[in-house]
Amino acid sequence: MHTSEVPRRSFVKKYHIKGMIVIAILIVLFLYSLKICGVDPSLFVSNIAQFGVLIGQMSNPDWSYFSFIWDPLVQTVQMAILGTTIGTIFAIPAAFLAARNLDHSKVVHGTSRFVLDIFRTLPSLLLAAILVAIFGIGPTTGTITLAIFSFGMISKLFYEVLETVDMGPAEAMKASGASIIQIIRLAIIPQIAGQFCSFFLYTLEVNVRSSTVLGYVGAGGLGLYLQQTIDEFNYSETAVVILATFATVLVIDILSNYLRRKLQ
Amino acid sequence: MSDSDILQVNHVTKVYPNGIKGLDDISFNVKRGEFIAVVGLSGAGKSTLFRSINRMQDITNGEIFINGTDISKLKGKELRHFRRKIGMIFQSFNLVNRLTVQKNVLSGRVGYYSTWKTILGLYSKGDKEKAVRSLDHVNMLKKLYDRADSLSGGQMQRVAIARTMMQEPDLVLADEPVASLDPKTSEGVMKDLRNLNVKDHDTVLVNLHSIDLALEFADRIIGIRDGQLVFDKAAAQSTPDDLKEIYEGGNS
Amino acid sequence: MTIPKINEKQKRRDRYSWIVWGIIIIVIYGWCFSDMKFSHIQESAGTVSKSIFMGLIHPDWAYIYNGSGEDLVSQLIMTLAIAFLGTIIAAIISVPFAFFASRSKNSKYNVTSKVGTFLLTAIRAFPEIVLAIMFIKAVGPGSFAGVMALGIHSIGMLGKLFSESIEEMNHSSEYSIVAAGGSKPQVFALSTWPTILPALISYTLYSFEISVRSASILGLVGAGGIGAPMIMALNTRNWPRVGIILFGIVVMVMVIDGCSGYIRKKLV
Numbered sequence: 001m002h003t004s005e006v007p008r009r010s011f012v013k014k015y016h017i018k019g020m021i022v023i024a025i026l027i028v029l030f031l032y033s034l035k036i037c038g039v040d041p042s043l044f045v046s047n048i049a050q051f052g053v054l055i056g057q058m059s060n061p062d063w064s065y066f067s068f069i070w071d072p073l074v075q076t077v078q079m080a081i082l083g084t085t086i087g088t089i090f091a092i093p094a095a096f097l098a099a100r101n102l103d104h105s106k107v108v109h110g111t112s113r114f115v116l117d118i119f120r121t122l123p124s125l126l127l128a129a130i131l132v133a134i135f136g137i138g139p140t141t142g143t144i145t146l147a148i149f150s151f152g153m154i155s156k157l158f159y160e161v162l163e164t165v166d167m168g169p170a171e172a173m174k175a176s177g178a179s180i181i182q183i184i185r186l187a188i189i190p191q192i193a194g195q196f197c198s199f200f201l202y203t204l205e206v207n208v209r210s211s212t213v214l215g216y217v218g219a220g221g222l223g224l225y226l227q228q229t230i231d232e233f234n235y236s237e238t239a240v241v242i243l244a245t246f247a248t249v250l251v252i253d254i255l256s257n258y259l260r261r262k263l264q
Numbered sequence: 265m266s267d268s269d270i271l272q273v274n275h276v277t278k279v280y281p282n283g284i285k286g287l288d289d290i291s292f293n294v295k296r297g298e299f300i301a302v303v304g305l306s307g308a309g310k311s312t313l314f315r316s317i318n319r320m321q322d323i324t325n326g327e328i329f330i331n332g333t334d335i336s337k338l339k340g341k342e343l344r345h346f347r348r349k350i351g352m353i354f355q356s357f358n359l360v361n362r363l364t365v366q367k368n369v370l371s372g373r374v375g376y377y378s379t380w381k382t383i384l385g386l387y388s389k390g391d392k393e394k395a396v397r398s399l400d401h402v403n404m405l406k407k408l409y410d411r412a413d414s415l416s417g418g419q420m421q422r423v424a425i426a427r428t429m430m431q432e433p434d435l436v437l438a439d440e441p442v443a444s445l446d447p448k449t450s451e452g453v454m455k456d457l458r459n460l461n462v463k464d465h466d467t468v469l470v471n472l473h474s475i476d477l478a479l480e481f482a483d484r485i486i487g488i489r490d491g492q493l494v495f496d497k498a499a500a501q502s503t504p505d506d507l508k509e510i511y512e513g514g515n516s
Numbered sequence: 517m518t519i520p521k522i523n524e525k526q527k528r529r530d531r532y533s534w535i536v537w538g539i540i541i542i543v544i545y546g547w548c549f550s551d552m553k554f555s556h557i558q559e560s561a562g563t564v565s566k567s568i569f570m571g572l573i574h575p576d577w578a579y580i581y582n583g584s585g586e587d588l589v590s591q592l593i594m595t596l597a598i599a600f601l602g603t604i605i606a607a608i609i610s611v612p613f614a615f616f617a618s619r620s621k622n623s624k625y626n627v628t629s630k631v632g633t634f635l636l637t638a639i640r641a642f643p644e645i646v647l648a649i650m651f652i653k654a655v656g657p658g659s660f661a662g663v664m665a666l667g668i669h670s671i672g673m674l675g676k677l678f679s680e681s682i683e684e685m686n687h688s689s690e691y692s693i694v695a696a697g698g699s700k701p702q703v704f705a706l707s708t709w710p711t712i713l714p715a716l717i718s719y720t721l722y723s724f725e726i727s728v729r730s731a732s733i734l735g736l737v738g739a740g741g742i743g744a745p746m747i748m749a750l751n752t753r754n755w756p757r758v759g760i761i762l763f764g765i766v767v768m769v770m771v772i773d774g775c776s777g778y779i780r781k782k783l784v
Contacts (some may be wrong), residue, residue, distance in 0.1 A: 005405075006396055006405060006408065007405070007406055007407075007408050007409055009409050013409070018515075027605075030600070030601070030604060032597070033597035033598075033600050036594055036597050037594070037601060037657070037660055037662070037663055037740065038658055038659055039601065039663060040655075043654075043655040043656060043660060044654060044655060047654055050653055051653055053723050054650065054653045054654070077551070078547075078548045078552050079552075081544065081545075081548050082548050082549075082552070082649060085545070108721070117770060118766055118770075121729070121765065121766045121769035121773075122762075122771055123644065123729045123730065123733045124767075126732060126733050126736070126743070126746065126765070129747060129750055130568070130750065133564060133753070134561050134564045134565045134568065135557045135558060136555065136556070136558030136561070138553065138554075138555020138556075139552065139554065140554050140555045140556075140557060141555070151560070209641070209643060210643070213645045213646065216645060216736070217736060220555070226646065226649075230649055242642075242646060245641075245643070245646070246642070250641060253641075258773035290687060320691070320694065321558040344698070344699060346697075347694070347696065347697035348696065350695070351695075351696075352691075352692065352695035354688070354692065358689045358692040359689060359692070359710060360707050360710055361689070361711070362705065362711060362713070362714065363709040363710055367706075371692070371693060371696065372696050373696075374697060374698040374702050375696055376692055379699060379701040379702055379705070382698075382701075382703045382706060383701075424692070427692070427696070
C-alpha cells in the first residue's frame with residue numbers, strides 16, 4: 001500500500017530503554033543519597049526555637065560592631081587584589097605553555113594542562129586550611145591561597161583565549177623577519193589584551209567572594225569575625241559581618257562589571 | 265456571499281502599535297478548492313495577512329469569515345478548534361528539532377487530544393497510521409523515526425506538509441514555504457503543496473517571492489504592495505509583465 | 517586639514533587616559549602594600565611543608581577503605597551525595613521559577629521579575645559556607661545542613677542560567693503547535709519543554725561540578741562530607757592522612773569534571 005516500507009525500530013529504541021535506565025539510576029541515587037545524608041525535614045521543627053533565635057537576632061544587626069570589622073574588611077579586599085595579581089603574573093607564562101596553537105611539543109602543553117587541572121580541583125577554602133598549617137595564621141596565608149587559586153583559574157581562561165588568537169598577522173610578521181618579542185607585542189597582545197583584563201577582573205570578583213570566608217580557617221580577613229561571632233552566639237554581630245560581606249561583594253561586582261563593559 | 269466561498273476577507277486593516285500599517289483595506293474571497301499564490305515584496309504585508317487569517321494576531325478593522333464564521337469573535341477553546349481546520353506551513357519549518365519525525369507529524373493532531381494524553385504521547389492507532397500515510401505522500405516515510413534536526417531543509421518542509429495533512433485542513437496557509445530552499449527543492453515542495461490541493465481537495469493559499477513558481481502552480485494570483493491589494497487575476501490570464509507591476513508599481 | 521587635527525586630539529586624550537589609569541593602578545597597589553598588615557610566616561613552614569610533601573608521597577593507604585564509614589571512600593561518596601542532592605533539589609525548584617521569571621519579563625509583572633533577579637543575585641553573593649553555618653543552626657550539624665546550603669546556593673546560580681536560556685531559546689516550533697490548535701499546556705509539553713531540556717540538563721551538570729567542589733569544604737564547618745576528616749587530620753598534624761584525603765579530592769573532582777564534560781558535549 002505504501003510506496004516505501006515503514007521503518008522498524010529496535011526494542012531498545014521503541015520502549016526508550018536508555019532513557020528509562022537513566023531515570024531509574026537517578027531515582028536510586030537520589031533515594032540512596034537521601035538516606036546516607038540523613039535528610040530529615042522534621043529536624044527543622046525540632047530546631048525551630050534555636051533557628052528562631054538566630055533569625056531574630058540577625059534581623060536586628062548591631063551596627064556599632066561595624067567599626068570593629070572595618071579593618072579586616074579592608075584587609076579582605078587587599079588580600080584579593082594582591083592574590084589575584086600575583087596569581088596572574090605566574091599564570092601568563094603558564095598559559096603560553098599550555099596553549100595548543102603556539103609552537104611547542106604536545107608533551108609540554110599536555111603536562112602543563114594536567115598540572116593546571118590539578119590546581120583547579122581545590123576550592124580556595126580547602127587550600128587555605130592546608131596553607132594555614134604551613135604558613136601560620138594571618139593575611140599572608142590568605143594572599144598566598146588566593147594567588148594559587150587565581151593561578152589555576154586565570155591560566156585556564158588565558159590559554160583558552162590564546163587558542164582563539166588569529167595567527168595570520170603573526171605569521172606575516174615572522175615572514176618579514178620580526179623577532180619573537182616584536183611578534184608578541186605587535187601581533188598577539190593587541191588581540192588578547194582586552195579579554196585578559198576582563199578575566200583578571202572576573203577572577204578578582206571571585207576572589208573577593210572567597211576572601212571574605214578565608215578567615216574562618218585562619219587565613220586573614222573578615223572570615224575570622226564570622227567564626228568568632230557565631231561561636232559566641234552574637235548573631236546580631238554576625239548579621240553585620242554578613243551584610244558587610246554582601247555590600248563589599250556587590251560594590252566590587254558593580255565596579256568590575258563597569259570596567260569590563262568599558263573594555264569591550 | 266456564495267456557499268462555495270471558504271474565506272472572505274472584508275476591508276481588513278492592521279495597524280501595528282508603532283503606527284505602521286501592515287494591511288490597508290484588503291478585500292477578497294476565496295472559493296473552495298482554489299490554489300492561490302500571494303505575491304509581493306518582503307514587508308508588503310503578505311505574512312501579516314496570513315497571520316491574521318488564522319488569528320495568530322488580531323486585526324484593527326474589517327472582518328474575516330471562514331466557512332461563514334467571523335473569526336474575530338472566537339475565543340479560547342473555540343479559537344483552538346477553529347485553528348485545527350487551518351493548516352499552517354512556515355518559512356522556517358518550525359519543527360521541534362529534538363523530537364522524531366513521527367512525533368512532529370502527530371503534533372498536527374494536537375487539537376484533538378487532551379493535555380495529559382499529549383504529554384504521555386498517547387496518540388490513537390488510527391492517527392499513527394494516518395501519520396505513516398501522510399509521510400508516505402510526501403516521500404518521507406523512511407525517516408519516520410529519525411530526529412527532525414537530522415533532516416535537510418527540503419525534508420523538514422515535507423515533514424511540515426505531512427503534519428498539516430494530519431489536520432485534514434479546510435484551508436492551508438503556506439507562509440513563504442520555499443524562501444529558504446534551493447530552486448530544485450522548492451519545486452518539489454511546491455508539487456507536494458499542489459498535491460494537497462489536487463488529491464485532498466484542500467484550499468491552499470501560498471505566499472511566494474518567485475513569479476515563476478506562482479505562474480507555474482497557482483490557479484489565481486493575488487498581488488500585495490504596501491499593505492494594499494493591487495492585483496487579483498486567474499494565473500492563466502496573468503502575464504509576467506502584470507506581475508512585474510506588483511513588485512515595481514509606482515516606481516516604474 | 518581638520519581631520520588630522522581631530523586625530524591629534526583623540527591621540528592626546530588617549531594618552532592622558534592611559535596616564536590617569538596608570539596613576540589609579542599605582543595608587544591601588546601602593547595602598548595594598550603599604551596598608552597590608554603582613555603576618556610573619558611561621559618558622560616551621562619549611563618542616564611542615566616537607567612533612568605534608570612526605571605525607572603526599574607516603575599516603576595513608578589503609579585509610580582508603582576500612583568499612584567504618586569514616587574512611588576516605590565513604591566520605592567521598594557522602595560528599596558526592598551532598599552535591600547531588602543539593603543540585604537536584606535546586607534544579608527542580610529553579611525550573612518553574614525560571615519560567616515564571618522569563619515570562620513576567622515583558623509583562624505587567626516586570627516588578628516581580630526584577631525582585632526575582634535581585635533575590636537570585638543576593639543568594640549568589642552569599643558564600644555557601646555562610647549558608648552552611650546558618651543551616652547548622654537550623655537542622656544541626658551534619659550532611660543535611662550541607663545539602664540545604666548547597667541547594668539554596670545552587671538555586672541562585674541555576675535560576676539565573678535557566679531563565680537566561682529560556683529567554684534566548686528559539687520559539688519558532690511553538691508557533692506551529694499554536695497554529696494547529698494546541699492549548700498553552702500542549703504547546704509547553706510538545707515544543708517548549710523538549711526544546712529547552714538539553715540546555716537545562718547541561719547547566720545542571722555544570723552546577724553539579726561546582727557543587728562537588730563546594731561540598732568538599734562544607735565539612736570544615738561541620739556540614740558533612742570529606743572536609744570534616746580533612747580538618748581533623750590537619751589539626752592533629754596527621755600528614756599522611758592529609759595526603760591521602762587531598763589525593764582523593766583531586767581524583768574525585770577530576771573524574772566528575774571529565775564525566776560531566778563528556779555528557780555535556782554529547783548533549784549539544
